Amino acid sequence: EDQVTQSPEALRLQEGESSSLNCSYTVSGLRGLFWYRQDPGKGPEFLFTLYSAGEEKEKERLKATLTKKESFLHITAPKPEDSATYLCAVSDSGGGADGLTFGKGTHLIIQP
Amino acid sequence: AAGVIQSPRHLIKEKRETATLKCYPIPRHDTVYWYQQGPGQDPQFLISFYEKMQSDKGSIPDRFSAQQFSDYHSELNMSSLELGDSALYFCASSWGLKETQYFGPGTRLLVL
Numbered sequence: 001e002d003q004v005t006q007s008p009e010a011l012r013l014q015e016g017e018s019s020s021l022n023c024s025y026t027v028s029g030l031r032g033l034f035w036y037r038q039d040p041g042k043g044p045e046f047l048f049t050l051y052s053a054g055e056e057k058e059k060e061r062l063k064a065t066l067t068k069k070e071s072f073l074h075i076t077a078p079k080p081e082d083s084a085t086y087l088c089a090v091s092d093s094g095g096g097a098d099g100l101t102f103g104k105g106t107h108l109i110i111q112p
Numbered sequence: 113a114a115g116v117i118q119s120p121r122h123l124i125k126e127k128r129e130t131a132t133l134k135c136y137p138i139p140r141h142d143t144v145y146w147y148q149q150g151p152g153q154d155p156q157f158l159i160s161f162y163e164k165m166q167s168d169k170g171s172i173p174d175r176f177s178a179q180q181f182s183d184y185h186s187e188l189n190m191s192s193l194e195l196g197d198s199a200l201y202f203c204a205s206s207w208g209l210k211e212t213q214y215f216g217p218g219t220r221l222l223v224l
Binding site: 032036041043044045046049087092093097098099100101105 | 116143157162211216
């Protein structure tokens with residue numbers, strides 16, 4: 001069974017204070033690892049897809065990296081508008097479900 | 113760019129009533145997924161359709177059914193509603209099975 005564990009559960013940062021969110025995963029075969037941002041009461045907003053260890057992707061203040069066991073979402077000089085819940089999810093290339101397996105998310109608050 | 117459309121956005125029902133949720137995927141996307149997200153929970157996969165055929169089932173109750181139509185839109189039918197069905201229901205679509213999923217804004221269902 002696929003498993004995704006995210007840490008920390010919650011993180012409070014000052015504006016401009018860089019940090020990293022962790023996503024550890026267990027899958028029989030990784031088809032893809034996905035990062036989403038979710039604001040309260042809204043649908044998950046796609047950020048990144050990573051397919052293989054060593055891959056990195058960047059978008060504005062965010063950078064996602066992938067190893068064989070975990071992924072990191074690095075946030076550089078965050079702004080208050082980066083406050084949201086960040087969800088990590090995996091897709092199984094084997095006989096696993098079509099649907100994504102999500103972690104519980106990291107609730108990020110950026111204080112001005 | 114066009115996004116996933118869901119309707120209605122909010123729905124209030126009584127116990128034992130039925131509800132129908134609709135999803136219009138991103139144009140040219142051939143795969144639709146349904147998820148349920150309870151308060152403070154991560155999204156849970158319910159069911160998926162690829163090229164108008166049911167592809168996989170997750171934790172979907174027997175009281176729920178779904179289908180994908182010739183124009184690729186999908187409907188989730190929920191019968192004998194229970195209080196515990198109150199949740200956000202998301203539809204996602206992708207171009208290809210298990211490829212990057214893009215989520216809609218969700219339908220908030222409240223069962224009284």
